[in-house]
Amino acid sequence: MKHIFTIALLTCCVVFLACTKVHKTSPESASFDDRKRESQFYNFKMKKLNGEYLDFQTLKGKKILIVNTASKCGFTPQYEALQKMHEEHGNDLVILGFPCNQFGGQEPGTSEEIASFCKLNYGVTFTMMEKVNVKKGDDQSPLYRWLSDPAENGWNDEAPSWNFCKYFINGKGELKDFFNSNVKPTDAEFVEAISK
16 A cells, blocks of 8 residues: 555656646747748648548638647646637637547547547537647657657747647747646636737
8 A cells, every 4th residue: 555655646746747847938039940830830630539630721820729638637627728718719719639648548538438528528619639649759649749849840849748738839830839737728828828
């Protein structure tokens, strides 16, 4: 029993340390070819939970928030604030939820189970995508590779350290901000960043 408590305590410490860096923003003076950054982002085509493909070309000119999600996480209640933000901003801000089972096995469900959970518990109507891997490695989703590789996005090297990390993309397809799990969608720094 003592060993189980110790392991649980160490796990909590690792998660806390992983989530201490909460917000990074794109440096204004970053020397990077904007056309390359934009063209790469809009080249993605990815599956939604319902099996249909989302062509990122259709997102041109819109602000986009990308969030890796999970149904059985302490941060799961952030779904509620994300849904409220979706309702308030309408088509001006596109929210894309990407379920991921890489952190504590907290998203084990099928596409149908995830969709049902999100709708039933949080009334989610923003776009939920097919489950992906977000951690750096050979099986990392190409989108998350773009989001976490400075050679591709121009400045950011942060991959998600836990569920509900957030990436904000401006209307030109440029990655502008990274927010760790601790930053809630209702926090002032978050609201200010997506309002720019």
